[in-house]
Amino acid sequence: MAGSVWVHGELAADGSLARIATETATAAREIAAQAGAEAVGVVVAADPVGAAQELARFLPRVFAVTDSAAGERASAAVTAERIAALGRRDGVAYLVTGAGPEGRDVAGIAGALLELPLLANATAVGWGDGGPTVDESAFGGKQLTTSSFTGSGGLITIRPNVVDAAPLDAPGSVESLNMEMPLELPAVTITGRLTSEAAAQSIEEARVIVAGGRGVGGPEGFELLRELADALGGVVGATRAAVDAGWIPYAVQIGQTGKIVKPQLYLAMGISGAIQHKVGMQTAGTIVAVNRDPDAPIAEFADVLVVGDQAAVGRALLAALRDRSA
C-alpha cells in the first residue's frame, strides 16, 4: 500500500486536542494495521506541541506543524493545505477526520486538493476485501449502508462517539516542523472568538443530552434542563421551535438543519418528535421522552415515554438523581 493513513489533529477552541481526534486516531491506527501502512497525525497551530504530544498517545507518529499563518489557531484552509502538502510529500492512502464542523472543513479542502473519494459521517469503520468498510446512516438513520472505496485510497469522516479511543502502550514520536511555504488558498483571518456558556461542551461529542422543545415553555424552563444535564453528566440540546423562540442558541439545535447527535442517552423534554428533529437524534442509544401528549410522534421511537408535565417530571427526576448520588 502506497502512503500513510493521515489523521487530522483537530483542536478544541482552547487549543487543546479535541476528543474526536483521539477517536479518529484510534480508527486510523486500525486501518493502518490492516493496510500494512503507517498512521500519522498532523497538528497545525502557532504552538502545536502540547496537542501533538497528546495525539501521540494514540498514534505512532505525529507532526507538530508550527505555522505563522495559523495565528493562535489555524483556519481550516491553513490546516488542510498543510496536511495536503505533507500527504503529497509522503504519500496518502487514507485521510481520516472528524465529522463535526472543524473536521468537515478540513476534509472538504484537503480531500479536494488530494482528490480523495469520500465516505462521510461513518458510524462504524471496519475492514473487508482489502480496504476499509464504512457504515453510514441515510436520512437520519432510516436506512443504513456499508460502503467501501473502489480504489486503494480515500477520505473518511467519522462521527463522534462511534470509536472507543484507545491509547497506545507507549506514546509515539512527535516531529516538529516549520512550514512557511506560501499558501495556495486565499487567506481567511480569525479576528475574534467567543465561547458561549450555553455550550461549553460540544453537543456532538456529548454522551448524554437533555433536550428541550416548545413544551419547556421559556428560557427559565431550560434552567431545570441544565440542572438535569449536570446531574446526568451531559449537555443541553434543543429543537428548532425552542431556538426560534430565542430560548437557547442555535449552536445546540438538533435536527435536519442543526446537529446530528448520537449520545448514549437522549432525554427529550416537551418535544413532539417532528421528522426534522428525529433525523438528528433517532440513533441515540436510549431515548427517554417526557410529553403530556401520549400520541406525540416521539412516542413511536422513544424507549420510554413518561406522560406528564415536563417541569413536574423533570423536578422529580432531578430529585431522584440527586438522592441516588447522595
Add this chain to the structure above:
Amino acid sequence: MRIVVLSKPVPDPASGQERLTADGRVDRAAAPAVINGNDEYALEAALKLIEARPDEEHEITLVAMTPESGRDALRKGLAMGAHRAVMVTDPALERSDWLTTVRVLEAVLRTLEFDLVLAGADTSDGVAGVVGAGVAARMPLPYLSFAATIEPSDGRVRVNRLTATGHEVLEAAIPALITCTQALGAPRYPSLKGIMAARSKEIEVRSLTDLGVDPATVGAAAAGTKVGEVRPPTERGATRVIRDEPEEAARQVVAFLAERRLV
C-alpha cells in the same frame, strides 16, 4: 452585488418518504424535490444582502447539478427572488461522487461573475458537508464556513462562524465562498408576484459538453466509492409508557437508566 447560491434539489424531508434504492442511490422518485434546507437559508441571506443595497446592481444566480426532476425546486428559488438559474443536467452524471460534484460546480463558477458564492453547510440527502469547502479549494476562493451572519463591505466580507462552543469572527477578501446555516434567518415564502415573475425567468440547462467536462470522467465509472449493502436499522423495542405521578415516574425512569448503566 452578484451572488451565486449553490442550490441542491433534494427529496423533501417533510414528505417522510426519503429513501435509498436497493443499490444505495437517493431515490428521486420517492419524494418531490425541494431546495436543500440549508441552501434556502443561503438564498434568503443573498436576498437580504441585495435588499440592503437598493442602489447597486444585483444578480442572484442559482447553480445546481441535478437531474431534470430538480427543475421545479429551482423554479421556487426563482419565485423567492433569485434572478436566474443554471442547471447542469446530463445523464452521464448519474451516480457521480463528491469529487465530480465539486468539479462540475467549479466548471460552472468559472463561467460566471460573482462577488460571493453561498452554499449550504450540508445537505439533508447526503449530509457530507464538504462540497462547499471542496469548491472553494479548487477555485481557489477564501472559505468561510458555518455562517450565522454575513457582512460584506469595501471588498471584504466578515462572517460570524458558529463553532461547537460559540462563534468566531472570520474575514477575507471578496470574492469568497461562504457556507450557510439556519442562524441566518428563516427563508421567505414566495409571494404571488414572485411566483408570476418566476415563470419568465431563465433556467439555463447546461450539459457536460457545454462545460468542457469529459463525460468519461464522471458518473458511476469514475466514482471512488461503492455501496455494498443497504439495510433497515435494527428496530427499537416497544416503547414503555409510564403514566404515574411525577415522583413514581421519576423513580421508574431512574431504575430503567440504572438497568442500562446510564446513571
